Each structure stands twice: as structure tokens, then as C-alpha cells.
Amino acid sequence: MPRVKRMKVVVTFPSTVQALKMEQCCKRDGLDGRLIPVPKQISAGCGMAWAAVPDSKTALEIMISQEGIEVEGVYELLL
Amino acid sequence: MIYLDSAATSLYRPAQVVEAVCRALTTLGNSSRGTHTAALTGARMIFETRQMLSNLFHGDGPEQVVFTANSTESLNMVVKGILTPGDRVVTTVMEHNSVLRPLYEMERQGICLEIVGTDDLGRLDMAAMRQAIDFGARAVFCTHASNLTGNINDIRKIGGWCREAGTLFVVDASQTAGIFPIDMQEDFVDVLCFTGHKSLMGPQGTGGLCVRKGLQVRPLVTGGSGIKTFDKIHPLQMPEALEAGTLNGHGISGLKAAIAFIQEQGMDTLRIKEQNLAREFYQRAQDIPGIRFYGDYSVMERAPIVALNLGDEDSAEVSDWLAREYEICTRPGGHCAPLMHRRFGTEAQGIVRFSFSNFNTMDEVEATISALRNY
Numbered sequence: 001m002p003r004v005k006r007m008k009v010v011v012t013f014p015s016t017v018q019a020l021k022m023e024q025c026c027k028r029d030g031l032d033g034r035l036i037p038v039p040k041q042i043s044a045g046c047g048m049a050w051a052a053v054p055d056s057k058t059a060l061e062i063m064i065s066q067e068g069i070e071v072e073g074v075y076e077l078l079l
Numbered sequence: 080m081i082y083l084d085s086a087a088t089s090l091y092r093p094a095q096v097v098e099a100v101c102r103a104l105t106t107l108g109n110s111s112r113g114t115h116t117a118a119l120t121g122a123r124m125i126f127e128t129r130q131m132l133s134n135l136f137h138g139d140g141p142e143q144v145v146f147t148a149n150s151t152e153s154l155n156m157v158v159k160g161i162l163t164p165g166d167r168v169v170t171t172v173m174e175h176n177s178v179l180r181p182l183y184e185m186e187r188q189g190i191c192l193e194i195v196g197t198d199d200l201g202r203l204d205m206a207a208m209r210q211a212i213d214f215g216a217r218a219v220f221c222t223h224a225s226n227l228t229g230n231i232n233d234i235r236k237i238g239g240w241c242r243e244a245g246t247l248f249v250v251d252a253s254q255t256a257g258i259f260p261i262d263m264q265e266d267f268v269d270v271l272c273f274t275g276h277k278s279l280m281g282p283q284g285t286g287g288l289c290v291r292k293g294l295q296v297r298p299l300v301t302g303g304s305g306i307k308t309f310d311k312i313h314p315l316q317m318p319e320a321l322e323a324g325t326l327n328g329h330g331i332s333g334l335k336a337a338i339a340f341i342q343e344q345g346m347d348t349l350r351i352k353e354q355n356l357a358r359e360f361y362q363r364a365q366d367i368p369g370i371r372f373y374g375d376y377s378v379m380e381r382a383p384i385v386a387l388n389l390g391d392e393d394s395a396e397v398s399d400w401l402a403r404e405y406e407i408c409t410r411p412g413g414h415c416a417p418l419m420h421r422r423f424g425t426e427a428q429g430i431v432r433f434s435f436s437n438f439n440t441m442d443e444v445e446a447t448i449s450a451l452r453n454y
């Protein structure tokens with residue numbers, strides 16, 4: 001099946017621990033998404049980012065704030 | 080075989096530790112190096128272990144837990160990562176060479192080192208410690224328990240003095256992590272150094288340090304971090320700042336299972352069992368002719384260690400005889416604790432150290448006492 005690009009909200013972090021904390025909190029709260037390698041549009045240089053559907057952006061930002069997760073940026077990208 | 084050398088390393092381990100390591104060997108990718116299934120399996124396991132350790136020691140969160148190969152690496156990292164020439168530093172005669180040698184190395188580079196002594200039972204001179212802290216120091220490096228005598232230090236009191244004086248408090252928990260309660264907040268600990276393979280019952284090659292948030296430790300080693308590949312400098316973010324290169328994921332899997340075992344069984348239950356074994360051994364050994372003990376056995380709260388000599392017999396000969404004749408494993412010699420031996424005057428004779436695990440039994444205690452009576 002050919003690859004179809006879709007809009008996604010992508011969250012990046014200063015360290016992998018914060019990325020894994022994000023995954024754990026999202027799983028706990030039933031927020032869909034998954035860890036992906038950081039896309040080159042954001043930064044070339046490895047690391048993990050959290051990718052989810054754009055509709056979940058607000059919910060993610062609330063959770064990030066409530067849990068004190070350290071993020072570098074929140075982006076909307078076609079991936 | 081009767082293994083009474085758990086202060087050197089745990090030989091008896093929960094079955095789930097072995098199973099976890101075996102499983103990890105065939106399922107774990109490289110943590111923080113990509114997001115495929117195997118890499119994430121490794122990353123999640125290591126993250127969860129950080130959380131467990133931070134909870135165990137009441138640290139400042141998983142990002143402040145750094146993995147190393149052992150306590151020695153952790154202590155070197157802290158000694159060389161927070162001290163600079165001109166600093167005044169306080170430590171004790173109860174320390175292991177993993178603390179003393181890095182400090183001596185820094186002394187040659189210009190730190191001023193004060194070493195607080197003990198009384199005849201090997202108990203820390205708390206008045207002298209208080210005075211040394213009040214005099215002003217960059218940091219205090221103090222063991223939680225002597226690896227030779229098992230004597231415990233009151234880290235809460237020392238930590239309180241350090242916090243009042245604005246002195247960093249670094250604790251070596253090699254003999255106590257996992258089996259004695261340690262609370263970095265209540266005990267005012269800035270850096271806690273631990274090894275995974277002793278009282279925590281994990282595999283060798285695991286250890287780490289918990290660092291108070293906001294305290295910058297300069298890295299000993301730099302290199303691959305899984306993030307910020309194109310930067311010329313190693314990342315400053317914790318824990319990557321202090322973790323260059325691939326972590327020992329296989330070992331950490333075992334450590335995670337060991338912590339889970341301790342939580343299931345209850346730290347207090349395990350510690351009390353070990354202390355009872357050591358106490359029984361001490362009490363039953365008292366009437367052996369010529370026996371001499373080292374340490375304070377008047378208190379219950381001590382690491383499960385009994386340190387002794389038989390008359391003027393060479394500790395190496397006694398330990399070797401126990402191993403050869405009875406397959407009883409003990410540790411003779413200096414135990415990497417040169418100042419404690421100097422304090423006891425046992426540099427030449429050494430000391431025979433018996434250290435107990437919660438997997439030991441009263442029958443093994445009895446068999447060891449019988450063996451000692453035959454020497």
C-alpha cells in the first residue's frame with residue numbers, strides 16, 4: 001500500500017526521559033499517538049518525538065502542563 | 080557451599096532477576112536509539128527502572144536517575160564532577176577506596192581534604208563531623224554503612240547539618256540501597272550513589288546515582304547520547320548529560336526485577352531477616368576462644384555484616400580454611416577500606432568479614448559457627 005502523508009501534531013522534548021514520560025501519561029489517559037524519530041523538518045539529530053492526530057493538540061497541551069513534562073516544541077506537520 | 084559474602088556481591092538472587100536478564104538478552108534493542116519495537120522495549124524498561132529508583136530513594140524524578148556500571152563509577156563521577164581546586168571537602172575514615180582514591184586524586188589537584196575519624200568501635204565521631212561542616216565545606220562524602228563493620232551512619236543528621244551550612248551532601252549507599260530506607264528529601268541528600276549488585280540484588284555492572292534537580296555534575300565521559308547528534312558538545316540535559324554510550328540494558332532489566340522483588344517482599348522484612356541472621360551469628364560466635372569483633376553490635380540498626388578475627392591468625396588463612404574445608408565463602412584482607420583498618424590496627428592481619436543475605440538460613444549460621452569452633 002502506498003504511503004499516505006497526513007497532518008500530525010508533533011511534540012519534541014529536551015531528553016528521551018521526557019518523551020517516555022509523555023508516552024506513559026498518554027497511555028494512562030487514553031490519548032492516542034506514538035513515539036517517532038524526530039522529523040528532519042524540526043531537527044536533524046536523532047531523538048524521539050510524540051506524534052498524534054491534530055485534533056488532540058489541545059488535550060496534549062493540557063496534559064503536558066498538568067504533568068510538568070518538559071517539551072521543546074509543539075508542531076503541526078505533514079508526515 | 081555457604082555464601083556469606085553478600086557485602087561483596089549478591090550471589091543468591093530472586094529467580095525473576097535471572098529470567099529478566101535472559102529475556103532482555105533476546106528482546107532488548109538499544110534504548111534511546113530509534114523508535115522501532117526493540118529500541119522502545121529497551122527505552123521503556125530503562126525509563127520504568129528510573130522511576131522505580133527515584134521512588135525508592137524519593138529522588139527528584141526519573142530524569143535525575145543516572146545509570147553507571149557500579150558505585151565506583153558513580154562516586155568518581157561526582158567527586159570529579161562537582162569539585163574544583165581550592166574546595167574544602169569532608170569525608171570519613173569509614174569510606175571505601177571508591178571514595179578515597181578519587182578524593183586523593185583531587186587532593187593532588189588542589190582540594191583540601193578533611194577526614195573525620197571514629198571511636199574504638201568504628202562509630203563516626205559526630206561531634207567532629209559537625210565541626211568540620213560548620214567550618215565550611217563544598218561537600219561531604221559519607222558512606223551510609225561501613226563495608227567493613229556494618230556500622231550505620233546517621234545520614235539524616237549529617238544531611239541536616241550540610242543543608243544548614245550550604246554544603247553538598249553525597250552519600251555512598253553501596254551497602255544499604257534497597258534494604259535500608261533512604262529518603263533523599265528527608266535525609267537532605269544531594270547525590271546518592273548506589274550499586275545494583277549488592278543489597279539491591281541485581282546483576283553486576285549495574286549502578287547509578289540520583290542527583291538533586293538543579294545540581295550540575297560535569298560528565299566524566301562524553302560521546303553517543305541518542306540526541307543532538309550534530310552538536311559538538313555532549314547534551315547538558317539529564318540524564319543524558321551523564322550517560323554517554325549504550326547503557327547496560329540487559330543488566331538494568333535484572334535490576335528492575337530485583338527492585339520489584341524487594342517491593343513485593345517488603346524492604347523491612349528482608350532487612351530484619353538479614354539482621355537477625357547476622358545477630359544470631361554474632362551472639363553464637365562470642366564464646367569462641369580468642370575471637371575479636373570489629374564494629375558496634377549493641378544496636379539492631381546495622382548492615383548485616385559481622386567482622387572478626389581469631390586471635391592473631393591471618394584473616395586470609397582463616398578465610399581460606401573456611402573455603403577449603405567447609406565451602407564457606409567469606410572475605411578476608413582489607414576490603415578496600417584502608418583507613419578503617421588503620422583505625423583498628425588490622426592492616427597486617429586483615430579482618431574476616433561475614434555478610435548475610437536474606438537467602439541465607441539459620442542452619443547456615445549454625446554450620447559456620449561449628450566450623451569456626453574447629454579452627
